[in-house]
Amino acid sequence: xxxxxxxxxxxxxxxxxxxxxxxxxxxxxxxxxxxxxxxxxxxxxxxxxxxxxxxxxxxxxxxxxxxxxxxxxxxxxxxxxxxxxxxxxxxxxxxxxxxxxxx
Numbered sequence: 001x002x003x004x005x006x007x008x009x010x011x012x013x014x015x016x017x018x019x020x021x022x023x024x025x026x027x028x029x030x031x032x033x034x035x036x037x038x039x040x041x042x043x044x045x046x047x048x049x050x051x052x053x054x055x056x057x058x059x060x061x062x063x064x065x066x067x068x069x070x071x072x073x074x075x076x077x078x079x080x081x082x083x084x085x086x087x088x089x090x091x092x093x094x095x096x097x098x099x100x101x102x103x
Contacts, residue, residue: 005038006091007031008094011028011095015096015098021051021053034046039084040088045058057080069097070096070098071094074093
């Protein structure tokens, strides 16, 4: 039997609509099975197969509004440069936050 790890991905509004995960004003939550040694980058590659918008994290393009989305793993903010070096444990909680807007 194949061993997988399960992570929960929480996408906070208004990102679900921006990512075309559905016309919802609520948090979008998905449980994703990944390889036990998968990184945060691997998770985004997996998600990009189902949802094209996740390509923004796999193959970043400058000027993309999604570049400024904040990503946390188990409550710790992860810099884009560290996605490939951030391992995900079974039961990890990944959150995507909309960009902060200040004034």
